[in-house]
Amino acid sequence: MKFFIDTANLDDIKEAQDLGVLDGVTTNPSLMAKEGITGQENIINHYKKICDIVTGDVSAEVISTDYETIIKEGEALAKLHEQIVVKVPMIKDGVKAIKYFSDKGIRTNCTLVFSAGQALLAAKAGATYVSPFIGRLDDISTDGLNLIEEIRLIYDNYGFETQILAASVRHTMHVLHCAKIGSDVMTGPLSSIEGLLKHPLTDSGLAKFLEDYKKGNG
Numbered sequence: 398m399k400f401f402i403d404t405a406n407l408d409d410i411k412e413a414q415d416l417g418v419l420d421g422v423t424t425n426p427s428l429m430a431k432e433g434i435t436g437q438e439n440i441i442n443h444y445k446k447i448c449d450i451v452t453g454d455v456s457a458e459v460i461s462t463d464y465e466t467i468i469k470e471g472e473a474l475a476k477l478h479e480q481i482v483v484k485v486p487m488i489k490d491g492v493k494a495i496k497y498f499s500d501k502g503i504r505t506n507c508t509l510v511f512s513a514g515q516a517l518l519a520a521k522a523g524a525t526y527v528s529p530f531i532g533r534l535d536d537i538s539t540d541g542l543n544l545i546e547e548i549r550l551i552y553d554n555y556g557f558e559t560q561i562l563a564a565s566v567r568h569t570m571h572v573l574h575c576a577k578i579g580s581d582v583m584t585g586p587l588s589s590i591e592g593l594l595k596h597p598l599t600d601s602g603l604a605k606f607l608e609d610y611k612k613g614n615g
């Protein structure tokens with residue numbers, strides 16, 4: 398399973414990259430705003446900085462909602478860097494734009510997906526990635542992981558190549574469950590990745606090994 402980090406924070410991106418397990422980055426307009434990145438020029442420069450840090454795919458989201466402008470914006474984003482994947486919302490004009498981008502060889506991430514029907518449509522349009530938001534579904538008492546299972550079944554039934562990118566991942570158990578049910582990718586905060594490291598028996602075991610070494614070696 399690929400690990401993407403879901404942030405526009407350059408320090409967190411560097412830290413995950415340095416760990417050696419990072420396969421890419423997802424951003425969205427809210428994450429950019431959280432880092433204080435405003436204005437189109439600054440946003441573009443920020444995408445370039447992210448591409449310089451990581452070696453994998455970097456999702457850059459369009460803010461247009463009509464077909465013509467999504468195409469214009471998406472083509473400009475795709476030209477920024479070969480690592481850029483154009484993130485397009487699951488709306489009617491978005492689906493049409495994904496089909497256009499797919500025909501042109503421009504990679505896409507279909508975002509704001511909350512149902513299996515939407516995921517089927519994204520795959521039919523040729524999306525590279527589909528992003529079901531599992532945390533936001535959990536927030537409204539709907540099983541987000543169940544959606545990943547449904548999409549996995551549908552995509553496997555027909556051999557769709559669209560990769561399932563579990564988004565809105567909030568914690569390490571989301572990561573583990575996504576891995577068990579065959580999500581291709583997960584994107585979450587740095588804490589969801591680093592949380593996988595932790596086990597109290599590792600900490601106490603290491604402390605004992607080091608203590609015993611000291612006893613025998615001074």
Ligand code: E4P
Pocket residue numbers: 403423424425508528530532533564565566584
């Ligand atoms: C997906 O690409 C989104 O950026 C993201 O995962 C949204 O997560 P949130 O629900 O934690 O905002």
